[in-house]
Amino acid sequence: MKELFTLTVILYLLSILAVLPLRKNYRASITVGHVFTGLASISLLAFTAMSLPEALKGKAIEFTYNLGVAEIPFHVDGLSLVLCLVLGSLGLATSIYSPKYMEFYERFGRGWLYVVLYSTFVLSMVLIVTTSNFLWFVFFWEVMTFTSYLLMVWENDEEYVRKAGWKYFVTMHVASTLPLIVALALLYAKAGSIEGLNFNNLSKLHLGPIYYLLFLLGFGSKAGVVPLHFWLPDAHPAAPSNVSALLSGAMIKVAVYGLIRTTCFILGLNETFGYIVAILGTVTLTVGTLYALKQTDAKRLLAYHSVGQMGYIWLGVGAGIALMAKGGSYAAFGAIAMAAGLYHLVNHAIFKGLLFLSAGSVLYRTHTRELNVLGGLAKLMPLTALFTFIAAMSIAGEPPFNGFMSKWMIYQGTFLSGDGLLVFCGVMALFISAATLASFVKFYTTAFGGVPTRVTENAEEVPPSMLVGKGFLAALCLLFGLIPSSIIPLLLAPGKVLTGADLSGWISTKYWLVTIKAPGMPSGGETYFNPWLLVGVLGVLAGAMLVSYPNRPKKVVKVWTTGEPVKMEHYKLKAMHYYGPFEEYIHGLYHSGDVLSEWGSGVCSAVAGGYLALGKTLLRWADKVGRGITSAGRWYVENGKEVYLDEAVASPFVQLVKGLAIGLEELSLNYNLLLAVAVAVLGLILLILAGW
Amino acid sequence: MSGYERIAFSFIAVCLILFLPPLLDGVARKIKAKIQLRQGAPILQTYYDLVTFLSMEPVYPTERLAFRLAPYIAFASAVSAALVLPYGRVIPVSFTGDIFVFLYVLAMVSIAYMIAGFSLNNTYTNTGANREMMIMLSIEPVLGLAIGTLALNAHTLRIGAIPFAVTFTLSVLLAYGLLAYSVYVEGGFIPFDVAEAEQEILEGVFSEYSGYLLGIFKWALMIKRFALLWLLSSFISIPLVRNIASGALGGALILVIQLMVLFLLYTSIAVIESMNARLRIEQIIRQNAGVFVCSIAVLVLAALGW
Numbered sequence: 001m002k003e004l005f006t007l008t009v010i011l012y013l014l015s016i017l018a019v020l021p022l023r024k025n026y027r028a029s030i031t032v033g034h035v036f037t038g039l040a041s042i043s044l045l046a047f048t049a050m051s052l053p054e055a056l057k058g059k060a061i062e063f064t065y066n067l068g069v070a071e072i073p074f075h076v077d078g079l080s081l082v083l084c085l086v087l088g089s090l091g092l093a094t095s096i097y098s099p100k101y102m103e104f105y106e107r108f109g110r111g112w113l114y115v116v117l118y119s120t121f122v123l124s125m126v127l128i129v130t131t132s133n134f135l136w137f138v139f140f141w142e143v144m145t146f147t148s149y150l151l152m153v154w155e156n157d158e159e160y161v162r163k164a165g166w167k168y169f170v171t172m173h174v175a176s177t178l179p180l181i182v183a184l185a186l187l188y189a190k191a192g193s194i195e196g197l198n199f200n201n202l203s204k205l206h207l208g209p210i211y212y213l214l215f216l217l218g219f220g221s222k223a224g225v226v227p228l229h230f231w232l233p234d235a236h237p238a239a240p241s242n243v244s245a246l247l248s249g250a251m252i253k254v255a256v257y258g259l260i261r262t263t264c265f266i267l268g269l270n271e272t273f274g275y276i277v278a279i280l281g282t283v284t285l286t287v288g289t290l291y292a293l294k295q296t297d298a299k300r301l302l303a304y305h306s307v308g309q310m311g312y313i314w315l316g317v318g319a320g321i322a323l324m325a326k327g328g329s330y331a332a333f334g335a336i337a338m339a340a341g342l343y344h345l346v347n348h349a350i351f352k353g354l355l356f357l358s359a360g361s362v363l364y365r366t367h368t369r370e371l372n373v374l375g376g377l378a379k380l381m382p383l384t385a386l387f388t389f390i391a392a393m394s395i396a397g398e399p400p401f402n403g404f405m406s407k408w409m410i411y412q413g414t415f416l417s418g419d420g421l422l423v424f425c426g427v428m429a430l431f432i433s434a435a436t437l438a439s440f441v442k443f444y445t446t447a448f449g450g451v452p453t454r455v456t457e458n459a460e461e462v463p464p465s466m467l468v469g470k471g472f473l474a475a476l477c478l479l480f481g482l483i484p485s486s487i488i489p490l491l492l493a494p495g496k497v498l499t500g501a502d503l504s505g506w507i508s509t510k511y512w513l514v515t516i517k518a519p520g521m522p523s524g525g526e527t528y529f530n531p532w533l534l535v536g537v538l539g540v541l542a543g544a545m546l547v548s549y550p551n552r553p554k555k556v557v558k559v560w561t562t563g564e565p566v567k568m569e570h571y572k573l574k575a576m577h578y579y580g581p582f583e584e585y586i587h588g589l590y591h592s593g594d595v596l597s598e599w600g601s602g603v604c605s606a607v608a609g610g611y612l613a614l615g616k617t618l619l620r621w622a623d624k625v626g627r628g629i630t631s632a633g634r635w636y637v638e639n640g641k642e643v644y645l646d647e648a649v650a651s652p653f654v655q656l657v658k659g660l661a662i663g664l665e666e667l668s669l670n671y672n673l674l675l676a677v678a679v680a681v682l683g684l685i686l687l688i689l690a691g692w
Numbered sequence: 693m694s695g696y697e698r699i700a701f702s703f704i705a706v707c708l709i710l711f712l713p714p715l716l717d718g719v720a721r722k723i724k725a726k727i728q729l730r731q732g733a734p735i736l737q738t739y740y741d742l743v744t745f746l747s748m749e750p751v752y753p754t755e756r757l758a759f760r761l762a763p764y765i766a767f768a769s770a771v772s773a774a775l776v777l778p779y780g781r782v783i784p785v786s787f788t789g790d791i792f793v794f795l796y797v798l799a800m801v802s803i804a805y806m807i808a809g810f811s812l813n814n815t816y817t818n819t820g821a822n823r824e825m826m827i828m829l830s831i832e833p834v835l836g837l838a839i840g841t842l843a844l845n846a847h848t849l850r851i852g853a854i855p856f857a858v859t860f861t862l863s864v865l866l867a868y869g870l871l872a873y874s875v876y877v878e879g880g881f882i883p884f885d886v887a888e889a890e891q892e893i894l895e896g897v898f899s900e901y902s903g904y905l906l907g908i909f910k911w912a913l914m915i916k917r918f919a920l921l922w923l924l925s926s927f928i929s930i931p932l933v934r935n936i937a938s939g940a941l942g943g944a945l946i947l948v949i950q951l952m953v954l955f956l957l958y959t960s961i962a963v964i965e966s967m968n969a970r971l972r973i974e975q976i977i978r979q980n981a982g983v984f985v986c987s988i989a990v991l992v993l994a995a996l997g998w
Contacts, residue, residue, distance in 0.1 A: 378756065378811075398803065399796055411792050415843040420995025423844055427836035427991070430792075434832040437803070438825045445810030449758065518847060522857040525848030526789075533787035534772065534797065541768035542761075549904045551760050553752035559814040559900060560753070573810070573818040581974040582826045585981065 001054075002063045004047035005076070005130070011040035012123040019112040026111040031099045033115030037122065038095035044126065045088035048081050055081050055493050062132070073198055075132030078493025079265075082342055083129035083257050085490075086349040089476060090249045091122050097357055097469030098242045100462070104364050105240055108154065118243075121147040125250055129257050134197040137258075138177075138184050145172045148251060152239040164234035171231040174607045175221035183214040202266045212273050215262045222255035225314060226284040226593075227600030229307045233291070236306060237299035237369075241360025244299060248306040249353035253345050256313055260338075264321060264498055274322025275421065278315050282425040285311025287593045289432045293439050294583050294590075296575040298359040298369040301443060302352065305395065308432065309348045315429060316341020316410045319422050323413075324499050329519040330417075332506045335495025336516060337413030339507075342491045344406035347480060351394040351403060354473040355443075358388040361466060362447060365459040371443065371575035376452030380459045383467050385448045387474045392444045394477045396437035400531040402480035407433060409516070412527060416518035438579055446575040451568050482531050485509035697940045701782035701947070708951075709774040713914035714738040716954075720962035727966040738914075745907025753900045754812055762808035763905045766912035769800035774919040778852050778926050779950070780943030789850040791839060794923070801916045802828055805887075805909075809897035820896015823973050824887035827877060830980035835874040837987045841867035841994040851923065855930035863994035868927065870987050875924050877980065879917045882965040886973050888913075921961075925953040 015036030022029035051061055060077035076084075102114065124143040131137055149172075153165035184197075190205055191197050217228075224232035236247050263273060288307030295301035320338025323330045361384050362377065363369050378385040394401035397408075407429070414426030452459070461467070480487055488509045496503060508515045515528040561571065583590075718735040725732025734740075752760070775785040776794055788794065802824055809821025843849055845864050846857040858864055877884045888896050901909055929949040936942070971979070 378758070396803075397796070398800065399793065404796060408790070408792055408796075412790075412849065415840055415849055416847065418844065418847065420844065420991060423840040423995070424988070424991055427833060427840050430836040430839075431829075431833040434829050437799075438829055441803070441806050441810060441821075441825060445807060449756075449807075449811035450813045520847040522846070522848055522853060525846070525850050525853040525857060527849045529788045529790055529793050531787075533785070534793075537772045537775065537785055537787060538765075538768045541771050542764040545764045545767055545908060549746070549908065551764075551905075553755055553760070556752045556755055558753065559812055560816075560894075561814075562894070568813045571815055572813040573815065573822065578822060579826055579829070582829055582977055585974065585977045 001047060001050045001061055004043055004050060005063075005074075008040050008043045008047060008126065009123065011036050011043060012119045012126075015040065015119045016116050019115045023112045026106055026109060027099075027103065029111035029115060030102050033112070033119065034095045034099050037115075037119055038092055040119075040122075041088050041091035041095055044084055045092065048084045048088055051076060051081055052490060056489055058493065058497050070194075072127075072136050073132045074130045075199065076130050077497065078490055079257065079260060079342075080129050081490060082346060082494075083253065084126070085487075086253055086346055087122065087126055087129070087250055089473070090246060090349055090353045093353060093357065093469045093473045094242045094245055095469075096472070097360075097466050100465050101242055101360055101364060102240070105154065108156075114151075114154065117147050117151050121151060122246065122250075125254050128254055132199045133194070134184060134187060134199065134202060135194055138180050141180060141258075142177055144251065144254070145169075145177060148243075148247060151243045152235055152247070154240055154243070155238070158238075160234075161238040164231075164238040167231050168235040170608055171221065171228075171604050174604050174611070175228055176218050178607070179214040179218035183211060183218070186211070186214075199261070199266055203268075207267055211267055212263060212270065215259060215267075216273075216276070219255040219259040219262075220280065223252050223259070223310050223314070224284075224288075224307045225280050225310065226287045226307070227596040228604070229284065229288065230597040230601045232307055233300055233303040236303040237297065241299070241356050241363060244303075244360075245353040245356035248303065248356060249349040252306065252310060253313075253349055256310075256317065256341075256345055260317060260494065264494075269321055269325040269498060271322050271325035274318050274320070274325055276318070277321060278318030278422060278425055281311045281314025281316075281318050282428050283311070284308070284314060285432050286428055287311075287589075287596065289435045289439065290586060290589055291593060293435055293442075293579060296371045298362065298371055298374075298443065298447065299356070301371070301439065302355050302359060305436065305439065306348075306352060308436065309344070309352065309395065311432075312407065312410060312429060313341050313345050313348065315425055316344055316406075316413060319410075319413050319417060319425070320495065322419075322422070323417060324495065327499075331499040332501040332503050333413070333417070333518055335492060335499055335501060335503055336409070336507050337417070338495045338498075339488065339491035340406060340409030340413045342494070343409055343480075343487065344403075346487065346491075347394065347402040347406045347477075350473050350476045350480070351391040351401075354387060354391040354470055354477065355395065357466070357470050357473070358384055358391065361462045361470070362459075364462060364466075366456050368455055371446040373453060373455045374447040375450045375456055375569075375572065376448070377456055377459060378448040380452060380456065381448075381461045383461060384470070387467075387470045388448065389444055390474045390477050392440035394481070396440045397433045398437070399529075400478075400481050400535050402477050405481055405484050405514075405529075405531070408529060409514075412516050412518070416516075416521070416527075418518075418520055442575060442578045446578075450572050453569055482535070483512050484514050484531070485511055488514065694940065697780075697943060698782055701780045701943060702784040704947070705775070705779035705782070705784045708779070709771055709915060709918065713911070713918040714742055716918065716958045717914055719955075720958055720965070723959060723962040724966040727963065742907055742911060745910065746904045748903035748907075750901070750903030750905040753814070756811050758811040759808045759900075760905075762804040763901070763908040763912065766801045766804040767908050767915070769797055769804070770912045770915035770919060773798040773801075774915060774922065776851065777919065777922050778930070778946075780947040782943065783852060789852055791849050791851050791854070794851060794919075795835070798916060798919055799828070801912055805897055812900055814900060816894045816899045817897045819893050820887050820889075820898075823889075823896070826973055827880070827884060827887065827976060830977045830984075831874050831877045833984045834870055834980060834987060835878070837984070837991050838867045838870035838874060841870075841990050844991075844994045851926070855927050856934050858931060860931070861994075862998050863990050866987070866990040866993070870983075870990065871927065872924055873983065875920045876961065876964075877976075879920050879961075880913070881917075881961055883968040883971040884976055885970060886976065889970060892970075921954055921957050922950070925950050925957055929953045 015033045018036055019029040019033045022032060054061055055078040060075050062075050065072045121144060124140045128137060128140045128144060149165055149169045152168060153161055155161045187197060187202060191201060221228035236244050239247060285308050288304055288311055292301050292304030292308055295304055317338055320334045320341055323334030323337055359369055394403035397403045410429060411426055414422045492503055506517050512532045513528060513530045515526050517526045717738040722732045722735050773794055776783060776788055806821040806824055809817040841863050842854055842858060845859060846854045848854060848857055880887060888898060898906060930946060933945055933949060
C-alpha cells in the first residue's frame, strides 16, 4: 500500500521532469505532463481503495520517508483517505480535461511551467493530508498557497486577474499562513524538537484555547468562511477553469481537513468550539449563497457558491464536534453529523469541480462567461448540458443525486440533535438549499435554455477528452447519490476513532438503504431513505405516462407573443432579472454582508498594515544603526591613524590582551606577589558570596 | 399488519391520489361560486376538463427535452411523494419515511415547472417560473421552523411517527399553524397563486402548454396540492385517535378521519380563496418574511420545552 503512495509521489515528480525537455512545444508539454498526473491520480485512487479496509477498522497506515537530511513521517487514516479520494478523483478528471482546454491559453506559452506548478500544487495537497508532522504540514501548506497563487495569475495580462491574485496572496499570508506559523512557533517551544511536532506527540501536550483560535483563523480564512471570504469570489474565477475546479473542489477542502485534524485529533473535542464552527458555517452558507443569487458571471456565481457550500460542510462538522464532545448517546450521533459534513465535502468537490469544468467548456467555445449574453447551448452542446444539469441538480440537493444525500444527512444531524440552536442552523440550511436551487436553475436555464443568441450560435460540443473528464465526475455524482453505502462507512471512520463509539445501532447502510437513529427517538421513529426505490417509482410512473401519452413533436410552432412582433432575443428574461423582487427585499442582508466583508477585509489589511509598519520601523532602526556605523567608520578613517576597519575593531582587544599578558608576565616572575593577588581575589569572591 | 390490509389500503391510496384531487377541485370551485353568488360549474367539471385535455394532441413551441419531459416528471414526482404518506396505518410505497425526502420529491414538481418555464424564449412562461421560485424561497424557512419545532418535540423526522409521538404543547400548536400556512402558500392557493396567474401572465408556464401535456401538468399540480394537504390532515387526524386505533379496523378509522379532515381543510381553503384577491409577488415575499421572523419565537419556545 505504501508503495502505491510512493508511486503517486514519483509520478507527480516525473511529470515535472518529463516536461523540462519539452519547453519549446506548448501542446506536447501539457499533454505529456497530464499523462503523468493522470497516472498519478489513478495510483492515488488505487492507494485509497487498497487502504480502505485498514481505515474502516479504525487503523492507520504509518510510514516515513527518509530524505537523508530530514525525515517526513506519514499517518494515513480514514480522514486522510477521504481527502485522497477527493484529490484522486478531481485530479484524474482535470488531467483528462486540461490538455485540450489549455489550448485556450496558448498565447501565454510556458506550458512546461504550468505543468510544474500544477503537479507541485496537487502533490503538496496530497502531502498535506497525509503527513503527520506539523512542521511539514505548514511547509506543504505554504507550497500549496504559493503554487496556487502562481496558477491563479496565469492569465496575467488581465488587470483584474493580477489584482485578485495579489488580494489572495496577501490575505492568505496574513490570515492563514501567519496564524499557522505562530502556532508552529508556540508548539515548537513546547515540544522542543522536530519529532515533538508529530501529531501523535502534540496530542499528548496540554494545549490552551489560543490554539483553537489560531487554527480557526488559519483554516477558516483558507476555507473562505465569512467574514474572511472576501478574497475567494475574486480569486477562484481568475484562474483557468481547470485550476478553478481544483481550487474550489480540493484546496478549500484541505482547510477543512486541517481544521478537523488539528482541533479534533490534536487539541481534542470541545463543545463550545463545535458550536462556534456550526454557527460560522450557518452564517457562511447564508451569506455566500444569497450573494451568489445575484451574480451573473458564471464563474463568480460558482465561486460564491463555494463559500455557501463550505458553510454546509462547516455546519455538519461543527454540529459533529459539538455533539461528540457532549458525549453519551450523543457521541455516536455526533459522528454521524460529522460524516454528513464530510459527505458534503466529497460531494461538493465533485459537483463543483464539474460545474467549473462546464463553465470552462462554455468559455472555451463562446469566449464569454457572462450569463446575460449566453443562451440556447443545450441544443449545440447537448452532453455538456446534460453534465451541467446533473451537477446543478446535485448542488441544489435534489434526489437522487449525491448533493441530496449529504444535505439530507446534515438535516438529520441538526434537526434531530435535540438542541434549539442547531435546529435553527438546520432551518437556515433548508432555506439556503432553496436559494441554491434558485441560483442553479438560473445558471442552467440562462446558459443552456432558450434559443441560441448571437454570442452562442456558432458554438459546438467540446472535444471528446473534455467530455470524458466531465462525464467521469457526473458518474460519481450519480454513484455517491444512488449507492450511499459506497462511501458512508469511510466517512464514519474519523468519528469512530474520535469517540470510540459503536455506531452500529445508530446508522446502517445496506447497499442503498440508509437508516439513521437519533438519541431520544421513539420506537419506530428511525428515518430511512432508499434512493433506488425512489428512482424505480419515478421511472415507472413517468414511463407509464410516456407510453400512454407519447411525446413526439411532429410540428413545432413559434412561441406565442400575444401577437406582438417581438424579437426572440428580447423575449427572454436575462440572468440579471431573475428573482429581482426577492433580491430587492433582502437588500438589507446584502448590505450587512458587505459590511462584514469590509470588516474582514479591514482586519486583514490592518494586520497587513501593522506588519508593514513594524517592518518599516525595523528598517528605519537598521538604517540608523547602519548610518551610525558608517559615520563612525568615516570619522575614524578621516581622523584616526591610518588603519583598516577590521584592525580598528580588533585593535582595542589586541591592546587589552597585550597589556594583560605583559602584566601577567611580570607577575609570574614574582611568586609571592602572585600568591598575594590570588588570595586577595579569593577573599573578594568570598566576601561577595557572603554578602549575597 | 396483515398482507391483505396492506394491499387493500395501498389500492385505496392509489385511487385517492389519482382520482380524488379533481373532485376536490370541483367541490372548491362550487363553493367559491356559491359564496360569490354564481351558479358555478358542475362538481365534476374538473374531470371533464382533464379528460378533454388528455384526449388532445399538444402543440409544441420547442423541441427541447426539458420542456417536453417536464409534465411527466412533475406527475411522477407528485404521485411518488403522495405514496410515502400514511393512509390509515399503511404507507403504500415506503422509499422513505422522512419528511425532508417527501418535501424534496414534491419540490421536483416545482422544479419541472420552472425548468420548463425558463427553457423557452417567452416572457410569460419565464415570469411564471420566476414567481414560483420566489414563493418557494420565501416560504421555505417558515416550513423549516415548523418541522424543526416538531422534531424537537417528537425526536423524529419520520412522517408516520411524528403524529404518534408528538405531545401537544404551545409551541407544537403554533408549529401546526405554521405548517398549515406553509402548505397553503406552497399549494399556490389564492392569494398566493401568482405563478399561474391567469388574467395577469396568461397562466405563466401553462401559456405554452396544450393538449395532453397541459392535462398531465395540471393533474400533477392538483396531486401536489392533495399531497400537501394529506400531510397536514394526517398530522391532525392521527393524534386524535392514536390511543384507540389498533388493528385493521383502527386503520380504517384513521383513514376515514383523514378524509374528513381533508374535506374540511379543502372547504375552508375554498372559503378563504373566495374572499381574497391575488397578492403581488413582493407583497408575498414581505408577508412570508414577516411570518418567518415572528415564528423564530416558536422554535425558542420549543427549545425551552413549552
